[in-house]
Amino acid sequence: SDISPLPSAEDTRNSLDHDSRGDHDQRLRPLHLGGTLFIATPPGYAGSACEVRKSMLELISSTSEEDISLKRRPSPQTPVADFYMPGEVNDMLEAALEKDPTKLTASTYVMVEKRKVSSNKKGYCPTVHSTKVRSELKLREQKLASFLTDRVNAYPHQPEYPWPCGGTQSGALAVPTMDSEIGSCVTMGSEDITLRSPRDQTFLYSKVSGTVFAEPSLVFTPHGIHWFEDLFCLYHNALRRELMDLYYILGSLNKRKYFLGREDVSDLVQWCRVFYKFVREIFEAENTLIFPWIGADERLTFMSNSFRNKQQCEMIQQLEATLSAADQLDTVPPGELFGIMLNCLERFTRQIVLYLARALPEVGPVVQRKFDRMAVGAMQKSFVLWLRKRRESHTMMILLLRWTGPNTQALKADLQHCYLHRRNGLMNSSWARSFARAKEALDRVHFGLLKSYYQRWRVFEEERLNRGVEQLRISSLSSEDNH
Known part of the structure; x- marks a missing residue:
């Protein structure tokens, strides 16, 4: 009608x-x-x-x-x-x-x-x-x-790598500006000349330098301020820490998407495989441990099992679509394949940022009404013990605690002791050694990829600037010969 x-x-x-x-x-x-x-x-x-x-x-x-x-x-x-x-x-x-x-x-x-x-x-x-x-x-x-996000405390621990924009990563993740957009100053003789190479004027490079990858505000929820939020901020902050890395990688690749190689995309696929497993484990913990403990309430959106299951399925599908696109790595050009993966990851990140922002305002008051501080602390340790029984427990535990900084070292030590402690002394020692080996492997195949992407971006920018300086020198010599 x-x-x-x-x-x-x-x-x-x-x-x-x-x-x-x-x-x-x-x-x-x-x-x-x-x-x-x-x-x-x-x-x-x-x-x-x-x-x-x-x-x-x-x-x-x-x-x-x-x-x-x-x-x-x-x-x-x-x-x-x-x-x-x-x-x-x-x-x-x-x-x-x-x-x-x-x-x-x-x-x-x-x-x-x-x-x-x-x-x-x-x-x-x-x-x-x-x-x-x-x-x-x-x-x-x-x-x-x-x-x-009503918490605006910036993340106190800065990473060692700078952003591709020439600045550093902040807790709020502001949208960066490339060095090529600002201009580089080169001293020739007694004059400072703002460098703009002929390549900057091309249509292709103008599209690359003009592309800005939008990043949301990813701010960690402080642990220990409100006891009824501590359980959720533990794994919410872990997810946000991984999202920070994901946005860095996507921003670096997006800046040079017309000049990508096969290795750039294959490393992104490798990073996404680890991240995909971590997201699945978090959702599994919510559905089998955390929310059954709290209790369902269909009157509240986030407390509704049907709402969470629908949201989680959609996010998992986007990550699976990203990994499925990687099967075309041998047949599709790297830049085109990155565009396909970027579309899937953009949809995923938009959804999970809203998912995390929506959880605490609804779930926090319910936990505060039903439980006390001791019960939440016990559930945190139960969550760690549940994680210890999973197939790739070491990797998941390392990712879970990675966001912790100087102000949360006591929390990290407590949960890590809970995870590594075994009644059998021999098993305890073996378990600790395998955990250390898993951490070294993860540093190499997951965390270390960010430094690799930064090095590639730096080489990309240096080559561009060197070509510009050389072209400027040749132009200067040509003008002198004409005179």
Whole structure:
């Protein structure tokens, strides 16, 4: 059936204010008015901007493509229908947040972007293509993910390798800028000349240097601040640490995607195989140990078994698609194959960042209500003992504790002792030696790949600069000969 025509702006505001005045339980509520998606704030609402953005994310997640692609019969005078889709937060909300980022008034509401789609021959407005919907949601999710993290303590332990942009990696993972975009200064005689080689002016190299790989904000959840979050921040931070490495690798490859070799892609596949096993083990631990201990609650999204299983299956499928693409390594050019893998990994990373950001706000209060500090500490050790029984337990344990820094050395020592301790002294010694060998192997085939990628990027940049200097010298000599 056709949906009634969209209300005017004045009618919309009146309906919104009327609905807001009738709500006294201080909850943000979604409103659907003639195809328009709103979030209304009740009178005297004093919530944070994080809560508003979280509500927008939940609204988008609960809206199906059929709801997003609303259609109605336009009047003869209106051949184009108005569509309202999830998009960027409008100027009204941004102005309110700039004025007072901690409080919102009752008149503040969030209105999604207005989109227009031409009608078809029958006079009906067609549904929005799913690819366009996904692209809108992709931008929306990337922006919201950075606001959902209420912990902004930067990771204190910096890696030894710099970023391909010439800077260093930070806890927030800001989007880098290449040296080629800034320009390099070369001294020739008494003048400092900004180097721009002829290769910089080519279409191919301009596409490479102009490519910026978007990275979300990956901030570790502090351990020991809130005891009911400690269990989750243990493996959430481990996943975030691996994601930091993944974004570094993808950013390095994306900067030189038109000049990749077979070794670049094969090393990425090797890294992804280890990461894939780790993600599977984490999801298996959630489904068989952690959430059965907490208990399911279908009223809460993240506590619902069906919701988690669906999200986990989709993420595993994206990783499996990435590894399946590697079978074409001998038949597809490395740059083209990297593009296929990058698409799969982008979908995976967007989903897992939101998955991690959404967990603690829902699960933390449940754990706080049901258990105490001792029970959570015991479950942490049970998780480590469960991990010890897995096939590649050493690798999983090393990855689990890798994120720990100077402030969490006591936690690392406690969990590592729990993992390595055996009642039989001979077995205890053998187990510790095998753990050390596994750590050396992982340093070589997994962690060490980041240094390899950095070395390749540095050689790539040095060759480019050397060619530019040589070309500049030749041009200078040619001009002198002409004179």
